[in-house]
Amino acid sequence: MKKSKKVLALLVCIFMTAGSLTACLSDKDAGDSGNNQEASPVANNGENTNKGTKDPADYKGEIAFWHFNSSEGPKIVEAFNKLYPNIKVKLTIVSDRDSQYQNKLTSAIRAGTGVPDVFVAESAFAKRLVEMPDAFADLTQRAKDVASKMIPFTVQVGTDKNGVLKALSHQAAPGAIAYKKPVAKKYLGTDDPNEIAKMLSSEEKMLETAKTLKEKSGGKVSLFPTWEEPKKMYLGARSQGWVVDNKLNIDNKVMELVDFAKTLRDNKYEAALTQWTPGWASAIANDEKAMVWACPPWEFRGLLTQTTQKLQMEADGVSQQHHSITSGEVHGWVSTQSHSSRILLGNLSNSLQLIKIH
Incomplete structure (x- = not known):
């Protein structure tokens, strides 16, 4: 899979935080789709080695995005495309009734085929997915500035036992x-x-x-x-x-x-x-x-x-x-x-x- 797509997926992951938690697949598990513009190289720890900035409209390509909520999913895509108009988002909605969404997602990850570039997870199962070894992109450095401004426990939910940030949350909902x-x-x-x-x-x-x-x-x-x-x-x-x-x-x-x-x-x-x-x-x-x-x-x-x-x-x-x-x-x-x-x-x-x- 091209590293340019991984940069795109990570970029989407940082922006698409209107879901409970948003995670991105690693190069190992994500499938390649769409023709994507080459982007700056990414180090193993997820840090962008090119310090230059890029206009959001310059990013082009197609990514797959999974959600389990038919009301929220399209709104996330709409908000994302306002900032990144030239990235086509292929949205798939799978109801999580009887854990259908979770089962489809984990089956795809384990099979190594048909997996989305970006997906959302809620508190009921987010931590289990975050702890899946070598499944998702390392956001530790790329999302460092964003994570530093978030309420700490939300960052902890998206961080695995080795201290690697895998997912971001947009909210800390009080009970x-x-x-x-x-x-x-x-x-x-x-x-x-x-x-x-x-x-x-x-x-x-x-x-x-x-x-x-x-x-x-x-x-x-x-x-x-x-x-x-x-x-x-x-x-x-x-x-x-x-x-x-x-x-x-x-x-x-x-x-x-x-x-x-x-x-x-x-x-x-x-x-x-x-x-x-x-x-x-x-x-x-x-x-x-x-x-x-x-x-x-x-x-x-x-x-x-x-x-x-x-x-x-x-x-x-x-x-x-x-x-x-x-x-x-x-x-x-x-x-x-x-x-x-x-x-x-x-x-x-x-x-x-x-x-x-x-």
Whole structure:
């Protein structure tokens, strides 16, 4: 494979960070396609040995790009081509339902044929791919300036055990809990985020709140639609990963999650739905099903599904405009401190309230 294509792939990798994590294949595993303009040589550590700069429009060629999200993938290509208009991106969307995307990607890599130049990965499987030996390009030097400005843990996710940077992320999404204000007001007596934060501030408090919610609603409303909602809270609190010294490792937080999930299910404190299914999605609009959903920033507009509004968001003193936010009237967010949690206060009439959990 021509080194010019590898330079292109690396360039795309640095720019295409609108996916969760973006990685590029190494020369060993990537297939050759398209006629590409020769570019400056690349050293073994991924450092460009030619210090000159090049106009983005001067790059020409074709690259293959895989994504698992049909909404996000085309937007990434569109944004990339605004900067690099003469690079043709062959986009392939493969749904990851039942791990189809992951299986197709790993099979291609292991076979050494039909692999994309650039692909995206999310937190659920990114680290596993990053640790595949000799599979992906070394971005350590090429992305050094970019990585130095990123939140450290996002760089760590894209770095393998040998300290080689293989992938970059565009975001560090804070975890949040979204709760239905009308449900909280009706059954818990308040929809004040400071008060709800106290009710959800620990495992014990969540179980107490779930019990009250069940009793007050006559068993109709659960705290969570599924035990999967609080799952990431536990997984994110682990001190070690799934594999330590080449052996399966079960962190104590995983066992705490199992116990918590069993308690939720046994007591009908969760609605026994399956995350991302139609039933789970439809329950969002049903105030007689569940009260609390996990909600990272990218899911916010997915949770609100009825009418288009604008959200003026102010958090930690930084103001941003977000458009195409749907459902309830959104007046704004501000942040305060309450116990160990930071609250994102939002006046979302007839809709959701967010609580950001540290």
